[in-house]
Structures are given as C-alpha cells and as structure tokens.
Amino acid sequence: xxxxxxxxxxxxxxxxxxxxxxxxxxxxxxxxxxxxxxxxxxxxxxxxxxxxxxxxxxxxxxxxxxxxxxxxxxxxxxxxxxxxxxxxxxxxxxxxxxxxxxxxxxxxx
Amino acid sequence: xxxxxxxxxxxxxxxxxxxxxxxxxxxxxxxxxxxxxxxxxxxxxxxxxxxxxxxxxxxxxxxxxxxxxxxxxxxxxxxxxxxxxxxxxxxxxxxxxxxxxxxxxxxxxxxxxxxx
Numbered sequence: 001x002x003x004x005x006x007x008x009x010x011x012x013x014x015x016x017x018x019x020x021x022x023x024x025x026x027x028x029x030x031x032x033x034x035x036x037x038x039x040x041x042x043x044x045x046x047x048x049x050x051x052x053x054x055x056x057x058x059x060x061x062x063x064x065x066x067x068x069x070x071x072x073x074x075x076x077x078x079x080x081x082x083x084x085x086x087x088x089x090x091x092x093x094x095x096x097x098x099x100x101x102x103x104x105x106x107x108x109x
Numbered sequence: 110x111x112x113x114x115x116x117x118x119x120x121x122x123x124x125x126x127x128x129x130x131x132x133x134x135x136x137x138x139x140x141x142x143x144x145x146x147x148x149x150x151x152x153x154x155x156x157x158x159x160x161x162x163x164x165x166x167x168x169x170x171x172x173x174x175x176x177x178x179x180x181x182x183x184x185x186x187x188x189x190x191x192x193x194x195x196x197x198x199x200x201x202x203x204x205x206x207x208x209x210x211x212x213x214x215x216x217x218x219x220x221x222x223x224x225x
Binding site: 008042045049095096101 | 140142144149150151152154157159165167199212213214215216217218219
C-alpha cells in the first residue's frame with residue numbers, strides 16, 4: 001500500500017469555482033503534513049503546512065483528519081494562476097517525507 | 110531566501126557512463142534529499158542525508174550512490190547510467206528544528222537527465 005494516495009484528476013474547473021482535493025495516508029504515526037504546488041517543468045514549492053486544527057491562507061484552506069487519516073485542500077474563487085499540480089506530503093517520525101503522485105488542476109477562463 | 114541549486118538543468122549521457130549530479134544549499138540545513146520524479150509515479154526518494162558523511166537509503170537506491178563531504182553539498186552518483194534512469198532528478202534540503210515542529214523541504218530546480 002502506498003504511503004500517500006491522491007486522486008490524480010485532472011480537475012478542470014471554471015474561474016471562480018471552489019475545488020477540493022483529498023489525500024489519504026497510511027501511517028497513523030505521521031507527524032507533519034503539507035500541500036505543495038508544482039508548476040509544469042518546475043520544482044515543487046510549499047503551498048501550506050497543515051495543522052491539526054485546520055488552517056487558512058487567503059483562498060486556501062487545509063484540514064487534517066487524524067482519525068480517518070486524510071488531508072484536504074480547499075481552493076475558493078479559483079484563479080487561472082491556480083492551474084498546477086498539487087502534491088500532498090506527509091512526514092512520519094523519521095526524516096523521510098512521502099509524496100502523493102499529485103492532483104492536476106486546470107482553471108478555465 | 111533559501112536557495113537550493115543543482116549543477117545542470119539538462120543532461121544527456123550515454124549508457125554505462127558515470128554521472129555526477131551536484132546539489133548545493135545555502136541555508137545551513139542539516140537534511141538533504143535526492144528524489145527522482147516520473148510521470149504517474151510521483152517523487153520517489155533515492156537517498157537522504159541528515160548530517161555530513163551520513164546517508165540513508167530511500168525507496169529506490171539501487172544503481173545510485175551519494176556523497177556528502179560538506180554540509181552544503183550533496184552529490185548523487187549514477188555509477189553506470191542506464192536508460193531506465195532517464196528522469197527528472199530533484200534535490201531538496203530542510204532544517205531540523207526539533208520534535209513536533211513543522212519544517213518543510215526546499216527544492217532545487219531539477220536536472221532532467223536523459224540516458225541514451
């Protein structure tokens with residue numbers, strides 16, 4: 001079983017729409033959770049960390065459900081510039097980070 | 110601003126050649142990582158290092174070795190390149206801030222390696 005699983009999409013949404021991505025992880029001892037964004041042919045960059053109580057950064061909201069071992073990312077009022085691949089990342093008790101395969105988002109004018 | 114640099118953006122090598130990929134970070138991070146990224150497979154960890162001269166195998170270490178002689182530099186070596194090592198190679202670094210503290214990875218721009 002993979003450490004981290006994501007729906008690869010693609011998600012094609014109109015500008016202004018709200019879109020949500022989910023991600024599940026297998027190791028209940030996982031400690032740190034992140035969403036990264038990766039543009040085509042670029043390196044991944046941190047979008048936001050995910051905290052136990054949930055957190056928001058502008059149009060982006062991240063939630064963590066430890067009981068069900070899933071993480072979500074909600075994007076409100078989608079912009080064209082939000083088009084990218086979103087990577088779910090989980091770190092367990094060691095030094096290793098585990099990446100999902102990514103969810104592709106295209107925002108359409 | 111954290112900066113992670115990689116020696117080449119694009120590299121073309123022949124089967125059997127020894128290949129060196131270099132990564133340098135300027136933020137005094139303890140941890141450094143090498144990944145490869147392939148379509149449909151995501152990022153897979155090859156090796157990581159949590160200190161100078163220390164290394165640990167990741168998920169796919171076969172055919173690769175690493176070297177970390179200085180804190181800021183982490184090298185990935187393909188001893189004898191093969192066509193199935195054609196991929197995007199990404200280096201990352203992260204600090205160690207203590208237990209229970211979130212810390213993220215910072216990535217270099219990647220090296221797209223083609224082995225013919």
